[in-house]
Amino acid sequence: MASAEVSLKIAAPMLEVAQTVREQGGEQLKECYQCGTCTAVCPWGDLRSFSPRRFIELARTGLEGFENDAWTCVTCKRCWDRCPQDINIPQLFQSVRRILLESNSNPRTLNQPLGSLRAVGNPWGEPIEKRETWARQAEVPVYGPGVEHLLFTCCTNDYDARNKLDSRAIVEVLRAAGASFGHLGNDQRCCGDLAYTAGDTGAFEQMREANRATFGRARPGSVLVTSPHCLHAFRNRYDDPEGRRRDDGNGRGETRYRHVVELFAEAIKSGALRPTRKVTRKVTYHDPCYLGRYNGVYDAPREVLAAIPGLELREMAHHREASLCCGGGGGGVWVETAKGERLGDLLIREALAAGAETIATACPFCVQMLESSILSFGLEEQLKVATVAELLAESLRPGEG
Numbered sequence: 001m002a003s004a005e006v007s008l009k010i011a012a013p014m015l016e017v018a019q020t021v022r023e024q025g026g027e028q029l030k031e032c033y034q035c036g037t038c039t040a041v042c043p044w045g046d047l048r049s050f051s052p053r054r055f056i057e058l059a060r061t062g063l064e065g066f067e068n069d070a071w072t073c074v075t076c077k078r079c080w081d082r083c084p085q086d087i088n089i090p091q092l093f094q095s096v097r098r099i100l101l102e103s104n105s106n107p108r109t110l111n112q113p114l115g116s117l118r119a120v121g122n123p124w125g126e127p128i129e130k131r132e133t134w135a136r137q138a139e140v141p142v143y144g145p146g147v148e149h150l151l152f153t154c155c156t157n158d159y160d161a162r163n164k165l166d167s168r169a170i171v172e173v174l175r176a177a178g179a180s181f182g183h184l185g186n187d188q189r190c191c192g193d194l195a196y197t198a199g200d201t202g203a204f205e206q207m208r209e210a211n212r213a214t215f216g217r218a219r220p221g222s223v224l225v226t227s228p229h230c231l232h233a234f235r236n237r238y239d240d241p242e243g244r245r246r247d248d249g250n251g252r253g254e255t256r257y258r259h260v261v262e263l264f265a266e267a268i269k270s271g272a273l274r275p276t277r278k279v280t281r282k283v284t285y286h287d288p289c290y291l292g293r294y295n296g297v298y299d300a301p302r303e304v305l306a307a308i309p310g311l312e313l314r315e316m317a318h319h320r321e322a323s324l325c326c327g328g329g330g331g332g333v334w335v336e337t338a339k340g341e342r343l344g345d346l347l348i349r350e351a352l353a354a355g356a357e358t359i360a361t362a363c364p365f366c367v368q369m370l371e372s373s374i375l376s377f378g379l380e381e382q383l384k385v386a387t388v389a390e391l392l393a394e395s396l397r398p399g400e401g
């Protein structure tokens with residue numbers, strides 16, 4: 001094709017996107033030698049025509065077309081882990097989204113959650129003063145001097161009726177372990193992780209600064225989180241927005257950040273928690289991308305499940321480093337996807353093939369996405385979703401077994 005024809009195909013906004021992507025990820029883009037490994041491991045391959053390799057090729061050449069795929073990536077990290085050139089492919093998608101958002105070229109369904117984040121500090125459009133309602137009802141003390149752990153609950157754990165069940169189970173388990181913990185009440189804001197990966201860097205920074213100020217006042221030595229996205233934001237993204245993994249469990253300062261399942265596993269090992277009641281069920285565990293691939297937490301949830309009497313753990317074909325994705329990351333939880341074309345649908349299929357009656361997980365977005373897929377296929381009787389905390393709490397309650 002003659003160069004004049006090529007030029008005609010480059011629309012002005014797309015040229016800006018291409019230039020920005022090249023500026024931000026220029027060195028990385030040059031290193032891509034188009035091997036196609038990323039496309040081969042992308043979980044979308046079984047559902048739709050989507051190629052991260054082609055996305056990179058188009059981003060390099062500046063031709064039109066790559067904007068169509070900009071919102072498909074769910075930042076699951078399967079590609080980055082396998083790329084022989086260690087290219088942070090999810091970050092390339094983030095860069096494109098940022099520019100598209102600035103020119104209002106984003107899915108309309110993103111406007112409400114991102115606007116709500118800026119206005120009330122949570123993506124669900126709920127009032128700030130209702131954040132602590134469940135915690136007050138559960139008589140969780142406010143974090144303060146002399147309290148060991150700050151329990152930072154995800155917005156979805158604070159506001160979503162289904163995920164409040166997980167919050168209550170977490171509190172039940174922490175109490176059974178004799179842990180000293182408190183909640184921030186209405187002072188906390190969304191961690192901002194999904195806003196960042198959806199391209200809204202401004203909303204992410206607003207959330208980061210609000211939470212940093214709160215942490216600065218509270219000065220916690222230990223923060224326990226309920227969502228892998230909060231974990232990733234605090235451990236990695238607040239200091240390095242591109243989210244390269246740290247292995248010391250700390251963000252800036254002396255605070256240690258852990259997902260609650262990590263504390264549960266430790267408490268079982270030390271004997272502080274003794275699950276005795278039988279939970280007679282075939283359970284498979286779905287590794288949330290931001291707990292497993294991004295933060296390397298694979299063993300703790302399995303150790304907890306293995307300690308529950310009667311529970312039979314069955315692995316899915318894809319698990320641990322190779323796990324599939326629920327489809328909620330990267331703002332996917334706010335993008336509409338038709339029944340039968342959702343990434344959660346693939347997980348449901350694998351869980352049933354493994355003979356599971358319950359999919360356990362440790363992320364409120366995974367809970368939402370998986371339950372939505374199960375509901376869309378009318379499989380509520382065959383397959384349930386439970387968090388690791390809910391199963392553990394059940395096994396700690398007095399009763400038969």
Ligand code: SF4
Nearest residue numbers: 032034035036038083
């Ligand atoms: S796996 Fe890496 S090198 Fe290969 S096409 Fe994808 S980005 Fe390029």
Ligand code: SF4
Nearest residue numbers: 042073074076077079
């Ligand atoms: S991060 Fe996941 S969804 Fe996005 S391109 Fe890579 S493999 Fe595909």
